[in-house]
Amino acid sequence: MVVGGGILGTMHAVDGVARGYDVVHVDRDREPRGASVRNFGLIWVSGRAPGAELALALRSRELWEKVAAGAPGSGFRANGSLTIARSRPELEVLEEVAARPDASERGFAVLGPDALRRLHPAVRGDVAGALWCARDAVVEPRRVLGALRAGLAGSGSYTWLPGRTVVEVRAHAARDDAGAWHGGDLVVCCVGAAQSGPFAHELAAAPLRRVRLQMLETAPFAEPLDATLADGDSLRYYPAFAGPALERLAPQSEIAARWRAQLLCVRRADGALTIGDTHADGDDATFDVDDEPYAHLLATASSLLGVALPPVERRWAGVYSQVTDGRLYYRREMAPGVVVVTGPGGRGMTLAPAIAEETFA
Ligand SMILES: Cc1cc2nc3c(=O)[nH]c(=O)nc-3n(C[C@H](O)[C@H](O)[C@H](O)COP(=O)(O)OP(=O)(O)OC[C@H]3O[C@@H](n4cnc5c(N)ncnc54)[C@H](O)[C@@H]3O)c2cc1C
Known part of the structure; x- marks a missing residue:
């Protein structure tokens, strides 16, 4: 059962x-x-x-x-993913992980701005480069x-x-x-x-804690965006990126730090963009969702894509359970x-x- x-x-x-x-x-x-x-x-x-x-x-x-x-x-x-660097120090983090022994198992490759635009024309923002992960x-x-x-x-x-x-x-x-x-x-x-x-x-x-995240979804995005996008804030969130180059990064924006936010952006099968996320204590959570991090996440996604986003159609929160030991x-x-x-x-x-x-x- x-x-x-x-x-x-x-x-x-x-x-x-x-x-x-x-x-x-x-x-x-x-x-x-x-x-x-x-x-x-x-x-x-x-x-x-x-x-x-x-x-x-x-x-x-x-x-x-x-x-x-x-x-x-x-x-x-x-579909693979692109973790996008918007500065030279962020790109150095990506180069560091792409040079590690496990990079080929993950299907990692660093793309400079020209290769990124050629291979993923929907990513038109002013970016320093990206880490392609073929296994995502x-x-x-x-x-x-x-x-x-x-x-x-x-x-x-x-x-x-x-x-x-x-x-x-x-x-x-x-x-x-x-x-x-x-x-x-x-x-x-x-x-x-x-x-x-x-x-x-x-x-x-x-040894478990609950974590609450805020998410949103837009109307369909017309551009051909296959790969999932992640921004430089995700470097601080995922353990794969720990290392000397990460230590050298400037602090996150105040708003990203307050909401423990990172940008992840997935184009759904129907074209909608799922955008998130934030991290807060799930035991202490209110029932409503807050606008402040949404404005930040939408602005970040729009700046990576270099275009205005379709209108937001829905917002929600979710809670997961996480081991702490x-x-x-x-x-x-x-x-x-x-x-x-x-x-x-x-x-x-x-x-x-x-x-x-x-x-x-
Ligand atoms: C916003 C958000 C984004 C995330 N993004 C990702 C991602 O992209 N990739 C990733 O790998 N992970 C992601 N996660 C984490 C992932 O979603 C969770 O780890 C995973 O869904 C947990 O699955 P679950 O089956 O344990 O829990 P749930 O999906 O919560 O399922 C538990 C089920 O148990 C049922 N239940 C509870 N008590 C009882 C009972 N007494 N009797 C009968 N039924 C009961 C509930 O009704 C529920 O349907 C995300 C989580 C959130 C919240």
Whole structure:
């Protein structure tokens, strides 16, 4: 049995069915609406720390390609990314990481301004260069869960029960709020940032924190922009860029520092631009979204692209759960045969297939 219909739960269902299990899959919502549908959909290799984190991301990237082949509606695209430098010191950070031994595994190449404009004509801003990452990819977050479930539906081994909240667990079983007990070899609970019901005590005591992000989406952007864009603020955020050149960077703008903002910009399958993000304490969050960081992110995206952006059509916030003890994610057997898996932070979409594989291993 799998509890939670976000990307972690769904990938455990995919892997479980592939291994020959009969899987019952429940979510408290009629259609999942947690972090997995609110994100960028990035399968992000470029920013991962060297070593274990990169290895897991590369394994996951490989699994994503395989899984997406059986779920055509997922919108998986090996579109690559461009981390864009707007100054000589930012470019030096990119050159430093492109010279490291793991650069070829990530598919890194530094592009000067002329090559960048030739290969990616939609990026017309006044920029110093960019880091191309060929291994980065993307899926459509609003479609991917349904597409994966549709792929499972034909297996004959999969039952999807939305609108059921798990309210009790015991060895090898969980009870939902309709009163039904679901038993099995294994109950995998992927409840995301929720810390309620039978998971409240376990997760409140675990080394986890919640982080809240603000996002927006524009009307379709007419230019042919395939690659995901990231700005220089992302150099401070992703561990891959740590090193002497990063130490030499001038401080971030005051507004980016206050909102712990970085620009990520994905052109969706329908042409809309998903733009974010900010980072704030998720336990302390208000229910509304603030305008100040949006103005900053829109201005940054517009300056990289060198054109005015289409109008904003929607804004939202999302919360993820993140481990705080240096692990890549949190997994613990909270009762015999009942395993809780959460806490991959801002890399859950990326790592979900490999995390599921490790759970079964
Ligand atoms: C704005 C934003 C942008 C992000 N961008 C990226 C990105 O581009 N790339 C990336 O790799 N990661 C990204 N992340 C992180 C990623 O989205 C998360 O790590 C991932 O979605 C977590 O998946 P999950 O399945 O654990 O959680 P969720 O998607 O939150 O799913 C948990 C599910 O459990 C259900 N549930 C909870 N309690 C119960 C219960 N008692 N009974 C039944 N069901 C229950 C909930 O209804 C929910 O559907 C981003 C996150 C956010 C918020």
